[in-house]
Amino acid sequence: MEKIFLKEWIDERINCRDINYFDYDEFNNLETLYRTSVKRANWENRKITVVLKVLNNSIITDNDLNEFINKLKALRMVYFHSNINRFFGITKDSNENYFSVFEYANKGSLRSYLKNKFNELQWNDKVRMALDISHGLMCLHSKKIVHSDLHACNILVHNGRLAIAGFGSFEQATKAKSEFKNMVYIEPQYLRNSIYKRDMRSDIYSLGVLLWELTSGRPPFSNYLHDLAQIKKQLLNGLREDQIESTPLEYVQLYQKCWHDDPNVRPEINEIFKILSQLLSQFDVNEKHARLTYDKSISDDNSYMELDYKEMPGQSSCTAKIVAEIFGSLLNEQQIIKRFKLNHGLILTRDNIRPSKQAIIAENAIRYMHHFSGCRNDL
Structure with missing residues (x-):
């Protein structure tokens, strides 16, 4: 089997x-991101940020090269x-070092994103992320690309969008069984027989493993992390x-069927995308229903008191003290309207403020969870 140096082939292809x-x-x-092998750079001609990955002058076989060429064309x-x-x-x-040029992802890999942001994710966020991955894979499979x-680590996050990476890279042409570091994502057929030809399935x-990881926020089988044989x-x-x-349940049944x-x-993949889309629609409908129910509870809430802010300087009112406690000083009407978010039952209508039993949230993002039920003299 003939072998050639990767850089020779690259020169020829160029x-x-x-x-x-x-x-x-x-x-x-x-800017170096990872040792000396990965750099972030500004691409002035296109006004974008990219990643440059250094290429080693590896020796590859004809078979690996031909497979890679087909993927690159696809x-x-x-x-x-x-x-x-x-x-x-x-x-x-200038030192004859070759670099592959890729789109830059400002939030890194899905692995690091879940580690840092998982507790902030709601279920509709997780399903949207699953849809992003599925949408990319659906495009690949529509072109018969595996x-x-x-x-x-091959899913990247950029401005809230997930993108499939690691495909068509030169690392794939020279992979030296390093894939077993990620064997938890590899189907059993290939683990049993390394000459098994993988396909879209x-x-x-x-x-399926990625869908589960979105629900947990951690790598699969992390308790076996240092025991690949086990x-x-x-x-x-x-x-x-x-x-x-x-x-x-629908989500569980889906990923279990995927990793069968x-x-x-x-x-x-088309069926997976359809199921995830339907699931996201259900979340959106439920969220809308909950919001409408909440808004109705606000309009029906008679436990509020009204305050005329034109008389505020000469009065020691309940609402004025709440405002002072949150912001540290008394504010006029326009300042109140500017700084308060109309949220959780705080109702501002021209000269009147009507706080209900709900929490008040300040614009500076400090969450002030002070519940009250009417005006008390000891406030």
Whole structure:
């Protein structure tokens, strides 16, 4: 089997214009993100931020190279999809170091995002994130493209949008079994037999694991993190992660079907996307219903008192003291209207303020959970 150096092949592809090449001088304000192998840079010509990943001069086989070329050609067909991280091409510095140029994600990987932000996520957020991943994968599968390396570090987050990465990168052409670090995302068929040819159903298995990870906020089988042999044994014996409490039943059934041991049982990506879309619609309807119910409770609430702010300087009123306690000073009507958010039952109507039994939230984002029921003289 013939072997060639990756950089030789890259030079050939650039000369044939099969790969886009950009002058290194087009990139400025370079900042190292990971050791010396990954840099963030401004791309002045396009007014965007990109990532430059250094390429090692690895030796690759003809088979690996041909497979990679086919993927690279297919990737051009999905270049502009919002849920796929863009690969722009190649650049080379003055020291003959090659770099692949990718779209930059300002919130990093899904793994790091969940670690930092998981407690802030609501269920509709999680389903939207699942839809983003599914939408990107649906685009790939519509072009008969198999990713074959889906995991939480290959999903990037940028301005609230998730995008599939790690596809069509040169790392895939030179992978040296490092994929077993992410074996929890790999279907059992491949773990049993490394020459098993993965297909779109393999991606669905990985997606199922990702859907579970969105519910937990942690890596799968993190309790076995340093024992890969034990993880492999458990996976081959059919072990899967337990469902997280309060996860919607439809969502649980979906990811369990995705990671089923039998590839023929796994749903196609279009079906997954449809189910997730319906689930998100249910959340939106429930949220709207809850908001309407809350608004009605406000309009029916007769437990408020009214205060004329024109008389406020000469009075020692309940509402005036609440305002002073929150903001530290008495404010006029326009200042109150500007600084208060109309939220949780605080009603401002021209000269009158009508606080109900709900909490008051200040504009400076300090949450002031002071409940009251009418005006008391000891306030």
